[in-house]
Amino acid sequence: MDSFTAITIAVFLPFVLAGILPAVEKLLKEKVGWYASAVAFLSLLLIAQVAPEIIHGETIQGTIEWLPSMGINLSFYADGLSVMFGFIVSGIGVIIMSYSNGYMSKKEDLPRYYQQLLFFMGSMLGMVFSANTIQLFIFWELTSITSFMLIGYWRNRPMSVYGATKSMLITASGGLFMLAGFLVLNAVTGTFDIPTILHNESIRDALQNHNLFIYALILILIGAASKSAQGPFYIWLPNAMEAPTPVSAFLHSATMVKAGIYLVARIHPMFSGTEAWFILVSGVGIFTMLLAGFLAFRQTDIKGILAYSTISQLAYLMTMYGYTTHHEPGIGVAAATFHLLNHATFKACLFLVAGIVAHETATRDITKMGGLRKEMPITFIVAAIGALSMAGVPPLNGFLSKEMFYEASVEMGHLLGGPYTILIPVLAVLGGVFTFAYSIKLIDGIFLGKRPSKGLPVHIHDPSMVMLAPAIFLAGLIILFGLVPSIPVHNFIEPTVSGILLEEAHLHVKLWHGFTTPLMMTIATFILGILIYTQYGRIAEWQNRFNAMFPWISVNYYYDGAVNNAKSVTSQFSNRMQPGPIKTYVLALLLLTLAMFAIPLIMLATTLVPQNLNFDIPLYEGLIFLFMIVGALGAALLPRYIPAIISLSGLGYLVALLFIYLQAPDLALTQVLVETLSTIIFLLAIVKIPQKFKEHIPTTTLARDLVISVAVSAMIFIMLINATQGIIPPFESLSYYFIENSLSLAGGHNIVNVIIVDFRGYDTLGEISVVCLAALGVYNLIHSRGEDE
Amino acid sequence: MTTLITKTITKICLPLVILFSISLLLAGHNNPGGGFIGGVMFASVIALTYVAFGLYHIKSFFNPDWGNWFAFGLLLASLTAFAAIAFSHNFFRSAVEFVHLPFFGEIELVSAGLFDIGVYFVVIGGLLSIFKNVGDDE
Numbered sequence: 001m002d003s004f005t006a007i008t009i010a011v012f013l014p015f016v017l018a019g020i021l022p023a024v025e026k027l028l029k030e031k032v033g034w035y036a037s038a039v040a041f042l043s044l045l046l047i048a049q050v051a052p053e054i055i056h057g058e059t060i061q062g063t064i065e066w067l068p069s070m071g072i073n074l075s076f077y078a079d080g081l082s083v084m085f086g087f088i089v090s091g092i093g094v095i096i097m098s099y100s101n102g103y104m105s106k107k108e109d110l111p112r113y114y115q116q117l118l119f120f121m122g123s124m125l126g127m128v129f130s131a132n133t134i135q136l137f138i139f140w141e142l143t144s145i146t147s148f149m150l151i152g153y154w155r156n157r158p159m160s161v162y163g164a165t166k167s168m169l170i171t172a173s174g175g176l177f178m179l180a181g182f183l184v185l186n187a188v189t190g191t192f193d194i195p196t197i198l199h200n201e202s203i204r205d206a207l208q209n210h211n212l213f214i215y216a217l218i219l220i221l222i223g224a225a226s227k228s229a230q231g232p233f234y235i236w237l238p239n240a241m242e243a244p245t246p247v248s249a250f251l252h253s254a255t256m257v258k259a260g261i262y263l264v265a266r267i268h269p270m271f272s273g274t275e276a277w278f279i280l281v282s283g284v285g286i287f288t289m290l291l292a293g294f295l296a297f298r299q300t301d302i303k304g305i306l307a308y309s310t311i312s313q314l315a316y317l318m319t320m321y322g323y324t325t326h327h328e329p330g331i332g333v334a335a336a337t338f339h340l341l342n343h344a345t346f347k348a349c350l351f352l353v354a355g356i357v358a359h360e361t362a363t364r365d366i367t368k369m370g371g372l373r374k375e376m377p378i379t380f381i382v383a384a385i386g387a388l389s390m391a392g393v394p395p396l397n398g399f400l401s402k403e404m405f406y407e408a409s410v411e412m413g414h415l416l417g418g419p420y421t422i423l424i425p426v427l428a429v430l431g432g433v434f435t436f437a438y439s440i441k442l443i444d445g446i447f448l449g450k451r452p453s454k455g456l457p458v459h460i461h462d463p464s465m466v467m468l469a470p471a472i473f474l475a476g477l478i479i480l481f482g483l484v485p486s487i488p489v490h491n492f493i494e495p496t497v498s499g500i501l502l503e504e505a506h507l508h509v510k511l512w513h514g515f516t517t518p519l520m521m522t523i524a525t526f527i528l529g530i531l532i533y534t535q536y537g538r539i540a541e542w543q544n545r546f547n548a549m550f551p552w553i554s555v556n557y558y559y560d561g562a563v564n565n566a567k568s569v570t571s572q573f574s575n576r577m578q579p580g581p582i583k584t585y586v587l588a589l590l591l592l593t594l595a596m597f598a599i600p601l602i603m604l605a606t607t608l609v610p611q612n613l614n615f616d617i618p619l620y621e622g623l624i625f626l627f628m629i630v631g632a633l634g635a636a637l638l639p640r641y642i643p644a645i646i647s648l649s650g651l652g653y654l655v656a657l658l659f660i661y662l663q664a665p666d667l668a669l670t671q672v673l674v675e676t677l678s679t680i681i682f683l684l685a686i687v688k689i690p691q692k693f694k695e696h697i698p699t700t701t702l703a704r705d706l707v708i709s710v711a712v713s714a715m716i717f718i719m720l721i722n723a724t725q726g727i728i729p730p731f732e733s734l735s736y737y738f739i740e741n742s743l744s745l746a747g748g749h750n751i752v753n754v755i756i757v758d759f760r761g762y763d764t765l766g767e768i769s770v771v772c773l774a775a776l777g778v779y780n781l782i783h784s785r786g787e788d789e
Numbered sequence: 790m791t792t793l794i795t796k797t798i799t800k801i802c803l804p805l806v807i808l809f810s811i812s813l814l815l816a817g818h819n820n821p822g823g824g825f826i827g828g829v830m831f832a833s834v835i836a837l838t839y840v841a842f843g844l845y846h847i848k849s850f851f852n853p854d855w856g857n858w859f860a861f862g863l864l865l866a867s868l869t870a871f872a873a874i875a876f877s878h879n880f881f882r883s884a885v886e887f888v889h890l891p892f893f894g895e896i897e898l899v900s901a902g903l904f905d906i907g908v909y910f911v912v913i914g915g916l917l918s919i920f921k922n923v924g925d926d927e
């Protein structure tokens with residue numbers, strides 16, 4: 001299997017195998033989670049097969065034609081960056097889906113859960129391997145949708161629904177900004193193809209000097225920031241914690257929220273090296289890093305602390321990718337990439353621990369916990385490794401990348417000169433101090449100190465290996481990457497950095513490299529962190545007081561205001577637009593038709609008198625028309641429902657007869673059948689309502705209706721007679737093409753059918769999808785109405 | 790609605806109409822007919838049965854989930870469209886094959902025919918699911 005095929009299969013395998021998951025569930029029952037992790041493992045193997053080529057510095061690219069005539073193709077591109085993400089996504093996927101076997105109760109709707117996890121994994125893999133921006137956008141929004149479903153997994157909890165809606169609104173609309181950015185990018189570069197832009201220096205130079213550069217950059221960054229919960233968009237991530245904990249570990253710490261970071265890294269070669277890049281990416285990053293790190297203090301929910309810490313850690317990555325100057329476009333790229341990998345390990349590990357603790361103690365409130373180290377010794381050790389790595393304590397992997405972050409900050413400050421020489425390193429240390437403080441809080445609050453006298457179950461113990469093993473594995477990786485950094489650096493970081501900087505990268509990461517400035521900064525971080533930690537409770541209290549005093553200094557305040565108002569505004573709008581009686585809609589429809597006919601008719605007014613009308617019609621044709629008039633009058637005038645309906649369907653059958661006379665058998669057949677079916681439906685509805693027109697219609701209404709219907713029919717009459725008399729220029733008939741090609745191209749004699757299923761098959765596929773949606777819509781309307789009442 | 794005449798006629802019509810709808814579906818490529826018309830015909834006769842004998846009576850012994858029918862139809866139709874990609878052709882490319890069978894003589898196999906069968910099931914499932922849901926509603 002060649003590498004391109006391997007990647008294509010790795011992306012689509014989760015989708016296909018998730019499709020048959022319900023059938024597998026019938027067979028495996030509650031063990032279906034192992035099937036899901038096996039699927040993830042297959043994807044992992046397929047990506048691993050590609051890795052050696054990538055480590056040698058090659059890239060893989062390929063295309064499957066989709067709609068070649070429109071230049072829309074399915075194309076994949078793999079370089080160090082996408083393969084590293086592929087490993088993180090599928091690897092954490094295996095871990096999470098195995099862990100879920102222990103976490104999810106057997107009573108839960110397991111097929112839905114695992115199906116959506118697999119759909120998510122496939123979308124995420126599709127996104128990181130996409131070679132064109134439109135395809136990237138589609139997979140991007142697919143991850144938003146699956147994230148929405150998984151956050152709202154517990155559909156009956158209002159907070160789940162709130163969190164799911166919030167994440168959907170923010171990330172999906174952010175994605176639309178990104179799409180606009182891609183369109184601007186296309187307008188400038190003339191291509192949707194990412195490798196073309198990456199590997200063509202003249203295109204990139206032209207882009208950087210173009211007027212639209214800044215717009216493309218801002219639009220794409222809005223997409224990235226909304227997905228990665230940066231800047232004001234951070235508000236969705238804390239609410240997303242309503243999802244089952246394995247989902248939070250997978251989507252909302254290790255993978256999906258990193259999509260924004262991936263995007264920033266992906267467009268790094270196109271946009272970096274400019275002031276705008278530094279200000280927008282690093283600026284937003286530093287701001288979010290400090291804000292989220294600070295706000296973590298007042299959280300009492302352990303997943304809430306982890307959510308804010310995730311926002312803050314993602315902001316580190318943004319900041320590092322944003323460090324750039326004209327001469328050195330990627331000062332922090334190596335540090336950011338290494339930290340990205342490390343964050344995936346320690347944060348997923350901490351979330352798994354949070355899930356274990358919540359599973360065993362039946363609460364997530366850190367104020368109710370304490371002293372669990374004796375009862376859960378293994379969980380305690382694993383949690384300590386994860387949290388200390390996040391805090392940046394040697395010899396764990398978090399220490400290494402934190403040092404690199406400090407080093408890059410010092411270099412960036414130095415290159416900028418002036419006050420920045422001090423400012424940027426100081427802000428970086430401050431971010432590290434917050435991180436240190438809440439990391440310690442996690443260990444101290446849950447495992448150290450005294451066990452509270454009440455609020456916890458009596459017997460608490462380490463969970464089964466199903467839940468423990470994934471966390472232990474991640475903790476092992478944390479230590480391994482810390483002690484032997486050459487493994488991740490050589491296999492993941494160097495290929496990724498060369499993919500981003502487009503030149504060969506050689507990094508030397510060591511645990512000990514002398515008393516350097518970064519080491520001093522780390523020591524300062526620890527001292528300040530311990531100091532801040534002694535004031536932890538006070539700071540949290542102050543934050544709560546501040547929040548109570550100024551509720552309007554909060555993004556959530558405006559989000560809730562906007563969304564709640566939107567609900568009342570739209571319901572007012574729809575009440576006005578859809579009052580209920582069908583009569584109103586018909587009236588609106590007829591008036592619109594009138595307007596649409598009236599304008600061209602008035603414009604053509606001079607030629608409106610038809611000449612040479614042919615009154616020579618055969619007898620039976622005349623008879624058909626006569627009966628049709630009688631049928632129409634009967635439908636309008638008969639005093640009871642059933643005769644009126646029969647009269648109306650009689651009219652319909654006469655139309656069918658006319659079609660036969662005009663030699664259109666398919667049309668006639670359809671007309672007869674549709675007429676029959678609608679008559680049956682009418683009759684079914686009629687037996688349920690009284691058998692008389694009870695309603696008395698006032699004369700003025702009657703007169704108005706009459707005027708409108710006469711006007712509409714007159715307009716249509718004039719229009720048709722003009723069309724057939726050749727006053728309005730005729731269009732060239734399309735039918736000749738189909739008559740000539742129907743047999744040779746599609747092998748069918750019935751042109752109508754061949755058009756439906758072959759020449760215009762795409763339309764038909766759309767139409768039958770609409771039929772299905774309509775049926776589902778009717779089902780939902782009828783059943784949801786029943787629940788409301 | 791449920792007069793003896795309606796019931797008797799419906800009983801006689803039901804198998805004939807269903808057979809005719811299938812023949813319309815299969816004949817569609819070269820003669821008048823096709824998935825849509827066949828589907829509407831099938832749906833009409835089932836709807837007529839519902840009306841003649843009463844929805845609840847029919848449901849007690851014949852109660853398929855029409856939702857599955859249109860889901861299957863949509864799946865079949867989409868798969869025929871995607872199948873072309875698996876054979877390294879463009880999306881929706883159709884294929885024609887003539888096969889000689891004993892007794893039946895020459896038979897034309899068209900991939901578009903499978904698509905038409907998908908349309909047939911979507912129309913039946915969609916219409917009848919709407920019909921049943923509306924009819925069920927109190």
